[in-house]
Amino acid sequence: MNNSIPKVKTAYVLLVNVDDRQTAMLRMAFKMYNSVNYQLIQPEDNLKPELVLVDGDTADGEEVWQQTKKKYPEAVVVFFGRNAPSFTAPYLMKPIRFDTLFQHLRNLQQGNGVWLADKAAAHKETASEETVTAERLEQHNASEHTQQAVSVVRFHTKGTLLGMVQKLAQQSEDTAILFENKPVLIVFPSVEKVLLAVDNDALQQLCMQTDAEWQTKTVPASAPTAQLHDKAKLTLQSCIWQLSIWTARGRLIDPITPDTIIKLKAWPNMTRLAFLPEAMRLSAFLVRTPVALNTLYKLLPVSLEDVLNYIAATYSIGSLIIEQPLTHSAAQQEKEMVLTRKAPQKVSKPDGGAPTSEYNESDDDKPKGLLARLMGRLRGN
Structure with missing residues (x-):
């Protein structure tokens, strides 16, 4: 065996409540990324996910996130939507931007990228790199319009x-x-x-x-x-x-x-x-x-x-x-x-x-x- 070949880390990702179009786009992006082997799994695979992305844009999105969080307590359960949740949670904003997607996923895995429901508290944490504040999210949203x-x-x-x-x-x-x-x-x-x-x-x-x-x-x-x-x-x-x-x-x-x-x-x-x-x-x-x-x-x-x-x-x-x-x-x-x-x-x-x-x-x-x-x-x- 050639031990000089670097081993690529595998990260299991579970999608919950995510439509087929978004799933296809994420799967495609994961195939093109070589630094980390992001692998989509299904609940029946009996594998422990590290990341769980829950689509929060549906009517019961927030409720589904709460249920998923209880089901996978050891995973980073991410609220994935156009609007931030009404509670504190790791947050990934839509639409997907492929040039920054993996940076955001890496931050989420490290415990960063948390949306604070209390905006006053979020404002106090602007100096911390471990928190995505409302101001940074607004800047991110504004950048989406530079298309x-x-x-x-x-x-x-x-x-x-x-x-x-x-x-x-x-x-x-x-x-x-x-x-x-x-x-x-x-x-x-x-x-x-x-x-x-x-x-x-x-x-x-x-x-x-x-x-x-x-x-x-x-x-x-x-x-x-x-x-x-x-x-x-x-x-x-x-x-x-x-x-x-x-x-x-x-x-x-x-x-x-x-x-x-x-x-x-x-x-x-x-x-x-x-x-x-x-x-x-x-x-x-x-x-x-x-x-x-x-x-x-x-x-x-x-x-x-x-x-x-x-x-x-x-x-x-x-x-x-x-x-x-x-x-x-x-x-x-x-x-x-x-x-x-x-x-x-x-x-x-x-x-x-x-x-x-x-x-x-x-x-x-x-x-x-x-x-x-x-x-x-x-x-x-």
Whole structure:
């Protein structure tokens, strides 16, 4: 046994009177915290809880807390609610703030964070770090209002270059996409590769086209297919990943909504895909934790633009599992959606701003010779 591996303390936590939504959020937070192994238990587990959180917002919340306190005299029984109790008790305020949750839980375990029903007595204890006074709670409550509201704009892939490439990827024939009768790229589904006929800047500009009249032409049977496959350096997955980032531009891809539950099937191969800020952090989180965008945005201090671009990219390449809420409807999809959280920190991007694709064509790879003749035929010349 390797004794150099640090042992993580396990703290058993029992939830009483807590609804499913709050339970799911706490369970998710506990999974992401590594310093202490907070483990949710049930009464029938026959384990002694160290912390018991009692939801006090229900009509009988205070009575339930009193009963729970008698049942678990050795545990720290916490009153969990939006408003403080009418009696002296350890108190955890709603809503949950993930950036301070574990600090509060640690204080509660150490006997701190006690709400004093007598405000005069509480005022006398302001100098003591072991007591949460009314003034500190008011400051905490005020900080909750420093949240930033952000509107989420959604987009459809229909009529976009991304949508066209995804459609052709499902077919069997090698097909070129043209815009204004000029070849843009050729999709080779059989070898899962793409041959670019324009440079990255032009491709990025074309990704901004919506409801455009894209033309398609099947690669002529007389064309030397093997040579064209060799010239195609970009994998189909890398192409779709990059196009989705350029198409999303900080927007939420249809059919996902802020309430859609998302989970990553498996890690994308980041070494072969265009750079995307925070992709590693988001992948590490979503590969093990199903979550809605609303919650993900509050949990991780990541730029919303980076989150939405990542969702678009992983969904477009088929790496994202989605589960729509039962109340999901077309009317809800189209209405304005707003996310709120504490103002996020700015996330620096690499010099140059926009991400770049894995493969940049050199002068030697520009359409010429055999390829140039093929492009001419595709144009109809």
